[in-house]
Amino acid sequence: MALTLPALPYAPDALEPHISAHTLSFHHGKHHNAYVTNLNKMIDGTPLADAPLDEIVKAATPGPMFNNAAQAWNHTFYWESMSPEASTPSAPLAAAIDAAFGSLEAAVKALSDAAVGHFGSGWAWLVADSAGVVSVMSTHDADLPLAHGLHALLVIDVWEHAYYLDHQNLRAAYVTAICESLLNWNRASERYAAVAA
Ligand SMILES: [Fe+2]
Numbered sequence: 001m002a003l004t005l006p007a008l009p010y011a012p013d014a015l016e017p018h019i020s021a022h023t024l025s026f027h028h029g030k031h032h033n034a035y036v037t038n039l040n041k042m043i044d045g046t047p048l049a050d051a052p053l054d055e056i057v058k059a060a061t062p063g064p065m066f067n068n069a070a071q072a073w074n075h076t077f078y079w080e081s082m083s084p085e086a087s088t089p090s091a092p093l094a095a096a097i098d099a100a101f102g103s104l105e106a107a108v109k110a111l112s113d114a115a116v117g118h119f120g121s122g123w124a125w126l127v128a129d130s131a132g133v134v135s136v137m138s139t140h141d142a143d144l145p146l147a148h149g150l151h152a153l154l155v156i157d158v159w160e161h162a163y164y165l166d167h168q169n170l171r172a173a174y175v176t177a178i179c180e181s182l183l184n185w186n187r188a189s190e191r192y193a194a195v196a197a
Contacts, residue, residue: 002040003053005033006076014084018177023165031161032075039068057146070142074123074155081154083184090189093153096134108179110136115156115175124175126154126188128195151195153188 008028012021039056042065043049048056057073060066089097089104101107107126115124118138127150128134134153137145145152156178163174 002044003036003072005036006079008079010084015082015182018181019082020166023163026165027161028075028079032072035068035071035075039065039072042068054146057144067142070144070147073146074142074144074157077152078155078157080187081156081184082178082182083186084182087183087185089185090192093134093185093189093192096128096132096192100134107134107136108183111154111156112175112179114138115158116172118158121159124156124158125152127152128192130195132192132195151191153191154183
Protein backbone atom coordinates (compact mmCIF):
# COMPACT_ATOMS: atom_id res chain seq x y z
CA MET A 1 0.00 0.00 0.00
CA ALA A 2 1.54 3.24 -1.10
CA LEU A 3 2.20 6.07 1.30
CA THR A 4 -0.08 9.08 0.88
CA LEU A 5 0.52 12.79 1.32
CA PRO A 6 -1.07 13.75 4.67
CA ALA A 7 -3.46 16.68 4.53
CA LEU A 8 -2.37 19.91 6.19
CA PRO A 9 -3.69 20.09 9.78
CA TYR A 10 -5.22 23.54 9.07
CA ALA A 11 -6.64 25.55 6.17
CA PRO A 12 -4.04 26.61 3.57
CA ASP A 13 -4.43 30.28 4.58
CA ALA A 14 -4.46 29.61 8.34
CA LEU A 15 -0.83 30.65 8.87
CA GLU A 16 -1.13 33.99 7.06
CA PRO A 17 0.33 36.57 7.14
CA HIS A 18 3.40 34.70 8.38
CA ILE A 19 3.30 31.84 5.85
CA SER A 20 0.99 32.29 2.88
CA ALA A 21 -1.39 29.89 1.19
CA HIS A 22 0.75 30.45 -1.91
CA THR A 23 3.82 29.12 -0.10
CA LEU A 24 1.88 26.15 1.27
CA SER A 25 0.50 25.32 -2.17
CA PHE A 26 4.08 24.77 -3.35
CA HIS A 27 5.67 23.55 -0.12
CA HIS A 28 2.98 21.01 0.72
CA GLY A 29 1.44 20.40 -2.68
CA LYS A 30 4.68 20.21 -4.69
CA HIS A 31 7.76 19.72 -2.48
CA HIS A 32 6.28 17.46 0.19
CA ASN A 33 4.22 15.60 -2.39
CA ALA A 34 7.30 14.96 -4.51
CA TYR A 35 9.13 13.31 -1.59
CA VAL A 36 6.15 10.98 -1.02
CA THR A 37 5.78 10.21 -4.73
CA ASN A 38 9.51 9.55 -5.16
CA LEU A 39 9.61 7.31 -2.09
CA ASN A 40 6.64 5.27 -3.30
CA LYS A 41 8.49 4.54 -6.54
CA MET A 42 11.58 3.44 -4.58
CA ILE A 43 9.80 1.10 -2.15
CA ASP A 44 7.42 -0.44 -4.69
CA GLY A 45 8.07 -4.17 -4.89
CA THR A 46 10.57 -4.14 -2.00
CA PRO A 47 10.19 -5.49 1.57
CA LEU A 48 9.57 -1.89 2.69
CA ALA A 49 6.54 -1.46 0.40
CA ASP A 50 4.06 -1.85 3.28
CA ALA A 51 6.23 -0.44 6.09
CA PRO A 52 5.24 2.67 8.05
CA LEU A 53 7.23 5.78 7.22
CA ASP A 54 9.30 5.86 10.42
CA GLU A 55 10.39 2.25 9.79
CA ILE A 56 11.48 3.17 6.26
CA VAL A 57 13.47 6.12 7.64
CA LYS A 58 15.24 3.83 10.12
CA ALA A 59 15.86 1.07 7.56
CA ALA A 60 17.09 3.24 4.68
CA THR A 61 20.80 3.59 4.07
CA PRO A 62 22.20 7.03 3.21
CA GLY A 63 21.17 8.04 -0.28
CA PRO A 64 18.01 8.75 -2.25
CA MET A 65 15.69 6.46 -0.28
CA PHE A 66 16.75 7.92 3.07
CA ASN A 67 16.56 11.47 1.71
CA ASN A 68 13.02 11.08 0.37
CA ALA A 69 11.74 9.11 3.38
CA ALA A 70 13.25 11.53 5.87
CA GLN A 71 11.96 14.56 3.97
CA ALA A 72 8.46 13.03 3.86
CA TRP A 73 8.67 12.47 7.64
CA ASN A 74 10.18 15.91 8.34
CA HIS A 75 7.50 17.80 6.44
CA THR A 76 4.56 16.07 8.13
CA PHE A 77 6.26 16.87 11.44
CA TYR A 78 6.83 20.49 10.39
CA TRP A 79 3.17 21.11 9.52
CA GLU A 80 2.22 19.78 12.94
CA SER A 81 4.85 21.95 14.64
CA MET A 82 2.87 25.07 13.73
CA SER A 83 -0.61 26.30 14.60
CA PRO A 84 -2.43 29.60 14.16
CA GLU A 85 -3.73 29.23 17.73
CA ALA A 86 -1.60 30.44 20.64
CA SER A 87 -0.43 27.73 23.03
CA THR A 88 1.95 27.15 25.91
CA PRO A 89 4.04 24.14 27.02
CA SER A 90 2.53 21.65 29.44
CA ALA A 91 3.84 21.73 33.02
CA PRO A 92 6.24 18.77 32.46
CA LEU A 93 7.63 20.25 29.25
CA ALA A 94 7.90 23.71 30.80
CA ALA A 95 9.87 22.22 33.70
CA ALA A 96 12.23 20.42 31.31
CA ILE A 97 12.70 23.61 29.31
CA ASP A 98 13.44 25.62 32.46
CA ALA A 99 15.97 23.00 33.56
CA ALA A 100 17.77 23.05 30.21
CA PHE A 101 17.53 26.70 29.16
CA GLY A 102 16.44 28.69 32.23
CA SER A 103 13.24 29.97 30.62
CA LEU A 104 10.88 29.43 27.71
CA GLU A 105 12.13 32.66 26.15
CA ALA A 106 15.72 31.37 26.25
CA ALA A 107 14.65 28.06 24.66
CA VAL A 108 12.83 29.84 21.83
CA LYS A 109 15.88 32.08 21.30
CA ALA A 110 18.13 29.01 21.09
CA LEU A 111 15.78 27.43 18.54
CA SER A 112 15.61 30.68 16.57
CA ASP A 113 19.40 31.09 16.64
CA ALA A 114 19.86 27.51 15.40
CA ALA A 115 17.41 28.11 12.55
CA VAL A 116 18.83 31.46 11.49
CA GLY A 117 22.45 30.36 11.88
CA HIS A 118 22.19 27.03 10.10
CA PHE A 119 24.34 27.08 6.98
CA GLY A 120 22.51 25.93 3.86
CA SER A 121 19.46 23.67 3.70
CA GLY A 122 18.26 21.88 6.78
CA TRP A 123 16.16 21.91 9.91
CA ALA A 124 16.26 23.38 13.45
CA TRP A 125 14.76 21.19 16.15
CA LEU A 126 13.70 21.17 19.76
CA VAL A 127 14.41 17.60 20.86
CA ALA A 128 14.35 15.40 23.94
CA ASP A 129 16.54 12.43 24.78
CA SER A 130 15.03 9.27 26.22
CA ALA A 131 15.54 10.63 29.77
CA GLY A 132 13.40 13.65 28.91
CA VAL A 133 16.26 16.17 28.76
CA VAL A 134 15.49 18.78 26.10
CA SER A 135 17.94 20.55 23.78
CA VAL A 136 18.16 22.33 20.44
CA MET A 137 19.90 20.88 17.40
CA SER A 138 20.10 21.55 13.69
CA THR A 139 20.43 18.97 10.93
CA HIS A 140 21.61 19.25 7.34
CA ASP A 141 19.52 18.42 4.28
CA ALA A 142 17.12 15.57 5.17
CA ASP A 143 18.80 14.47 8.42
CA LEU A 144 16.57 14.20 11.50
CA PRO A 145 16.71 13.43 15.26
CA LEU A 146 15.26 9.95 14.73
CA ALA A 147 18.55 8.99 13.06
CA HIS A 148 20.44 10.10 16.19
CA GLY A 149 18.35 8.36 18.84
CA LEU A 150 16.55 11.57 19.81
CA HIS A 151 12.86 12.47 19.99
CA ALA A 152 11.71 15.50 18.00
CA LEU A 153 9.36 17.96 19.72
CA LEU A 154 9.27 20.90 17.27
CA VAL A 155 10.95 21.73 13.97
CA ILE A 156 11.52 24.72 11.71
CA ASP A 157 12.22 24.04 8.03
CA VAL A 158 15.06 26.29 6.87
CA TRP A 159 15.27 25.12 3.28
CA GLU A 160 14.80 28.18 1.09
CA HIS A 161 11.59 26.72 -0.38
CA ALA A 162 10.00 27.21 3.07
CA TYR A 163 10.28 30.99 3.02
CA TYR A 164 11.44 32.41 -0.29
CA LEU A 165 8.00 33.22 -1.73
CA ASP A 166 6.97 35.14 1.40
CA HIS A 167 10.24 36.53 2.74
CA GLN A 168 12.69 36.15 -0.19
CA ASN A 169 16.18 35.77 1.28
CA LEU A 170 15.22 37.02 4.75
CA ARG A 171 15.32 33.75 6.66
CA ALA A 172 15.41 35.59 10.00
CA ALA A 173 12.04 37.24 9.30
CA TYR A 174 10.48 33.85 8.58
CA VAL A 175 12.03 32.24 11.67
CA THR A 176 10.97 35.14 13.90
CA ALA A 177 7.39 34.91 12.61
CA ILE A 178 7.24 31.21 13.48
CA CYS A 179 8.88 31.65 16.89
CA GLU A 180 6.64 34.56 17.87
CA SER A 181 3.31 33.43 16.40
CA LEU A 182 3.11 29.83 15.18
CA LEU A 183 4.92 27.32 17.42
CA ASN A 184 2.48 24.56 18.40
CA TRP A 185 3.30 23.97 22.06
CA ASN A 186 0.23 21.76 22.49
CA ARG A 187 1.65 19.31 19.96
CA ALA A 188 5.15 19.60 21.45
CA SER A 189 3.67 18.81 24.87
CA GLU A 190 1.93 15.70 23.52
CA ARG A 191 5.17 14.58 21.95
CA TYR A 192 7.07 15.19 25.19
CA ALA A 193 4.49 13.20 27.17
CA ALA A 194 5.06 10.27 24.78
CA VAL A 195 8.84 10.47 25.40
CA ALA A 196 8.44 10.60 29.17
CA ALA A 197 5.84 7.79 29.24
FE1 LIG B 1 10.53 21.99 3.15
